[in-house]
Structures are given as C-alpha cells and as structure tokens.
Amino acid sequence: MEASVILPILKKKLAFLSGGKDRRSGLILTIPLCLEQTNMDELSVTLDYLLSIPSEKCKARGFTVIVDGRKSQWNVVKTVVLMLQNVVPAEVSLVCVVKPDEFWDKKVTHFCFWKEKDRLGFEVILVSANKLTRYIEPCQLTEDFGGSLTYDHMDWLNKRLVFEKFTKESTSLLDELALINNGSDKGNQQEKERSVDLNFLPSVDPETVLQTGHELLSELQQRRFNGSDGGVSWSPMDDELLAQPQVMKLLDSLREQYTRYQEVCRQRSKRTQLEEIQQKVMQVVNWLEGPGSEQLRAQWGIGDSIRASQALQQKHEEIESQHSEWFAVYVELNQQIAALLNAGDEEDLVELKSLQQQLSDVCYRQASQLEFRQNLLQAALEFHGVAQDLSQQLDGLLGMLCVDVAPADGASIQQTLKLLEEKLKSVDVGLQGLREKGQGLLDQISNQASWAYGKDVTIENKENVDHIQGVMEDMQLRKQRCEDMVDVRRLKMLQMVQLFKCEEDAAQAVEWLSELLDALLKTHIRLGDDAQETKVLLEKHRKFVDVAQSTYDYGRQLLQATVVLCQSLRCTSRSSGDTLPRLNRVWKQFTIASEERVHRLEMAIAFHSNAEKILQDCPEEPEAINDEEQFDEIEAVGKSLLDRLTVPVVYPDGYDTCSYNFVFLLVNS
Numbered sequence: 313m314e315a316s317v318i319l320p321i322l323k324k325k326l327a328f329l330s331g332g333k334d335r336r337s338g339l340i341l342t343i344p345l346c347l348e349q350t351n352m353d354e355l356s357v358t359l360d361y362l363l364s365i366p367s368e369k370c371k372a373r374g375f376t377v378i379v380d381g382r383k384s385q386w387n388v389v390k391t392v393v394l395m396l397q398n399v400v401p402a403e404v405s406l407v408c409v410v411k412p413d414e415f416w417d418k419k420v421t422h423f424c425f426w427k428e429k430d431r432l433g434f435e436v437i438l439v440s441a442n443k444l445t446r447y448i449e450p451c452q453l454t455e456d457f458g459g460s461l462t463y464d465h466m467d468w469l470n471k472r473l474v475f476e477k478f479t480k481e482s483t484s485l486l487d488e489l490a491l492i493n494n495g496s497d498k499g500n501q502q503e504k505e506r507s508v509d510l511n512f513l514p515s516v517d518p519e520t521v522l523q524t525g526h527e528l529l530s531e532l533q534q535r536r537f538n539g540s541d542g543g544v545s546w547s548p549m550d551d552e553l554l555a556q557p558q559v560m561k562l563l564d565s566l567r568e569q570y571t572r573y574q575e576v577c578r579q580r581s582k583r584t585q586l587e588e589i590q591q592k593v594m595q596v597v598n599w600l601e602g603p604g605s606e607q608l609r610a611q612w613g614i615g616d617s618i619r620a621s622q623a624l625q626q627k628h629e630e631i632e633s634q635h636s637e638w639f640a641v642y643v644e645l646n647q648q649i650a651a652l653l654n655a656g657d658e659e660d661l662v663e664l665k666s667l668q669q670q671l672s673d674v675c676y677r678q679a680s681q682l683e684f685r686q687n688l689l690q691a692a693l694e695f696h697g698v699a700q701d702l703s704q705q706l707d708g709l710l711g712m713l714c715v716d717v718a719p720a721d722g723a724s725i726q727q728t729l730k731l732l733e734e735k736l737k738s739v740d741v742g743l744q745g746l747r748e749k750g751q752g753l754l755d756q757i758s759n760q761a762s763w764a765y766g767k768d769v770t771i772e773n774k775e776n777v778d779h780i781q782g783v784m785e786d787m788q789l790r791k792q793r794c795e796d797m798v799d800v801r802r803l804k805m806l807q808m809v810q811l812f813k814c815e816e817d818a819a820q821a822v823e824w825l826s827e828l829l830d831a832l833l834k835t836h837i838r839l840g841d842d843a844q845e846t847k848v849l850l851e852k853h854r855k856f857v858d859v860a861q862s863t864y865d866y867g868r869q870l871l872q873a874t875v876v877l878c879q880s881l882r883c884t885s886r887s888s889g890d891t892l893p894r895l896n897r898v899w900k901q902f903t904i905a906s907e908e909r910v911h912r913l914e915m916a917i918a919f920h921s922n923a924e925k926i927l928q929d930c931p932e933e934p935e936a937i938n939d940e941e942q943f944d945e946i947e948a949v950g951k952s953l954l955d956r957l958t959v960p961v962v963y964p965d966g967y968d969t970c971s972y973n974f975v976f977l978l979v980n981s
Contacts, residue, residue, distance in 0.1 A: 330463040332452035334376040345384035374405030404434040482562040488514045489569035614692035621693040695749040702742035811877040821867030829902045843920035850913040
C-alpha cells in the first residue's frame, strides 16, 4: 500500500507513529480520537499502512498504543481498542487509553477491559494524560501528552510521499536500465549489421531521480527531533533510520546502472550519429549529382544581349541559392565528421574518412562548376556590355556623318573635324576592348571540358563561339564603314578648310594691294633732284610694281583655287561675288597710278638729263646759253611736267590726289 493512494485518509491523522519508544524500545502508536465520529474503516486502513512501515525486528519488540480518548466517547474508545485485536494483535503489548477527567465510570471501564484481557491478548490501562509518564518517558511523548518530542504530521507525510515516490521510481528505473543495458550488451556484436529494437529512453529521467534521492538522503540524515527542555538527547525516527540504507542502496544501484546506461547511450548516439551523417552525406551527394547537376546541364548558353545574360545570371543565382543550402549541410557534416575523427574511435576512422572524402569531392566539383558558370556569364555580360557601348558609339558616329556639314568658318570646321577624330578614336578603343573581352570569353569556352556538365558540350559551345565571333565581325564591318565615311568627310572638311583659307588669303591679298595703292598715292610722290636720283626712284618704283603684281597674281590664284574647291564641294564661294571685283578694281587703280608715276618719272629724267647737259656745257655763265632750240626743248619738257603734276589722278573709289606743285628745276634764270 502506498501513501499516495490513501493520502486523503492519512491527512486526517487518525493514527500516527511519532517516533517515540516505550521503555522496552517498542514503537509508540498514537490514535488521537476527536469529537466527531471516527470512521473505523479509514482508521483500519491507516493502521494497516502504519504497521507496514517498521521492520520485522521493530515489530517483534511490540507496540505501545496510546488511544487519546479525551475528546471522544467511551463506546468509541472501546470500539477502537477491540479493533486493535483484529488489526495488530501480536504486535500490541500495551494499550494506554488516555481518559478525560471524571467523565467515565472508572469501575465499569476498568472492569470491562480487565475482563477482556485474556481474550484481547494485550493489557489495556486507563490513565490520565498527566500520569502517562509512569509508563513512557516524557522525551518519548509528544507535546499533546506533556512530552518534549516534536512531531509534524504533514511534514512526515510529505517526506513519506517523497520516499515512496523515489523508491517506486528508482525501482522501476533500475529495472528499465538493467533491461536496456543487458539488451545493449547482447546486441553489441550485431549492432553494425542490423538495428536492435531497444527502448533507449527510460520512462523517467535518471538525473531527476538521482537528484531526488540525494535530496531525500540528505534530509533523512539531517532530520532530528528535539527533546524536552530538560536537554534529553534527540534521535531520528525509526522509519527514517530504516529508509536511509534503502535510499543509499537504491542510489548506489542507480549510479551503477546509470553509468552503464550513459555509456550505452554514448555508443548508440555515436553510432546513430554516424548513421545520420552517412544518410545526410548520401542525400547531399545524390542531390548534387542528380537534380543539381541536371540544373547545370540545362544552363549552357551565354545570351545574345545584356538583358539575356542578366536573365541567365538571375537563373544561375537561383541555382546557386539552392546549392547553398546543400553546401551549408556539407559544412555542418564536415564539422561533425571532424569532431568524430578527433574522438579517435579507430573502428570508425576509415568509414568517416571515406565519407568525408566522398562528400568533399562531390561538393568541390559542383562548386567549381558553379564558379565556372558564374565567371562565364559574367564574362558574357561584360562582352555584351562592351558590344552595346560600341554599337551606341558607332550609331552616334554614323549619325554625325549623315548630317551635312555647314560650318560658318574654318575654326568650326577644325573643331568638328577634331570631334570626329575623337569619336573615331573612341570607336577604335571600344573595338579593341570588344576583341579582348571576346577573346577572353572564347578562351573560357574553349577551356570548358565535357566533365564540367557531365556531357559533351561541343554543339552548345559552337553556338556560343559563332555568336561571339559574329558580334565581333559585325562590329568590325560597321567600324570599317564608318572609317570610310570618316575618310570622305575628312577630305571634304579639309577642302572646306582650304576653301575658307583661300577666301581669307584672297581677301588679305586685296587688303595688301589696297595698302600698296595707298602707299603709291600718298608716299611715292617725289621726282628726284637730279637724273640719277630720279632713275633710282624709277627703279624702286618698278620693284614696287613687281610686288604689287605678285600680290595681284597671288590673289587671282587664290580665287581660282576657291572656284575649283567650290566645284569639288558643289557649293557657292562667298568670295566669287565680292573679292574678285574688289581685287580687279584695286589692281586697275594701282595700274593707272603706277603708269602715271612711271610717265612722270620718265619726264623728270628727261628734264633733269637735258638740264644737266646744258649746265655742263656752260657751268659758269648760264646766261650765255645760245642754243635756243635746246632751251626751248627743256622748257617744253618742264612745262609739260608741270602741267602733268597739276592734273589730279582720279579713280573709282573716290580717292583723288594732286601732284606737288613744287618742282626743283635746275634751270638758271
């Protein structure tokens, strides 16, 4: 019988073993009766449980039963005493009925129990509470009877529940652990070949049971009962003294079986872990060599544009994401295998190393394939990016070439030509970059081996190679066409630059000729003081005229060149309606003024020559000149020269000038 089954009855404290002993060392059983009617069945159950606690040796010394009838009626007391005969007749040696003061008839009660003594088998005495010490020492009596023995029924009941629970759990746990340990010993030899169906989880936690047992043992060893104020020594309860070795024995057995159980669990855990690792390794290997490789087999193209390559990259990232989950499992498994290898169990080393090698080979091979595919797609994306940039550059260059050039001056043409050259150079650089990217991509494709995807990829590679080469050839052709157009445009623009230069130089020639004309009219006016000086002036004038003639010829050549360039460029020269008439007009004016200057210088030479001749013939007496003809001739030349100097030279631009009226004539009056 367990206390937990009859706990409500035990809580009523119908009877109890306080731990006290009589003078014969027999246990004292106390039955406190109350005013209410006592349930005899419950009392019988309580007594049965209490009497099952002491050992047989304790029972052999007998019990002293104290029936506290101070709060009960005589007939109840009598019934309880008679019930003791049926419950514990052999164990009861003395029954002390604690009577109330002057309430019962002493003769009747004494006579009744005395008469039934032989039939009851034990002595029954009626005693007052204050005289109970005649039979039992005060230190063995509880405070209810004036003793010093301390007893807490609920504390005792709780400890009893803990003890019984521990005993029950530990006994059951010992049986389970023994079954597990013995079954594991029998199955060790066959464990690697077949799985042994054993329950490796006990119904209760061994650690909890052991902790409960240690706490219970500690409380049992520390539990003391204080004596009376007189300093009577304390002693543990008898059931507690009995429980201590039982608890210690159970704890020892539990520790032994639990140690064996832990070793069994460790071995089984290690084997289970090894099997789980092997299973997970095969899952990783099967997925990587199965669906993982199949995903890579389906992805072989590089795309034909940036958008297509980006779509392939996105798809590849999804594949990588799926692989990453399995690679994470690989890392975890590798750590677990490394931990098991460090444990140093020789029987598992070969198998663990084989699993580790197999897993590493498959994962590294798959990772290499993923990395190769990622690098290939990145190279393809860069190739298409460069191709797109180059195509845009070619489109821009072509658009610039398709627009007709109508610059305002040579500087703008030079700037446009410079921009054109820069764009062409940028196209050259872009094409060179495209070739480098394309060649690098072709090298990667050529290095792709058949093992990379587990099949022959020659056909797919050929399509990729043809696409790359086609893009580079197309860009080369477009660039060549643009170069041809640039050459034509460059020639045209250079001709336009030459045209503008010719027009500018022709205008400059007109300016120079105008300046020569202005100098002729304003500074070339002297006729000389003698024939020699006049001849020098005439010679200088002819050289001056030669310079003007060269300037005029240069301007004519430039204007002729502009006509040729305009015909080549199929345009109208701006100088055809302005510069040429100006040049002709200035040249005509210069020619007239120059001829006039020559005539005057020649007349001055004639005048000076004749005058000098006459003066040489009659240097001392000029008045003695008798040759009237010579004098008339000189006079005629002088007058004619004077008349010519007085006549203004008028030309179409409105310039007019008069010759100087002073002529130094070497004519003596």
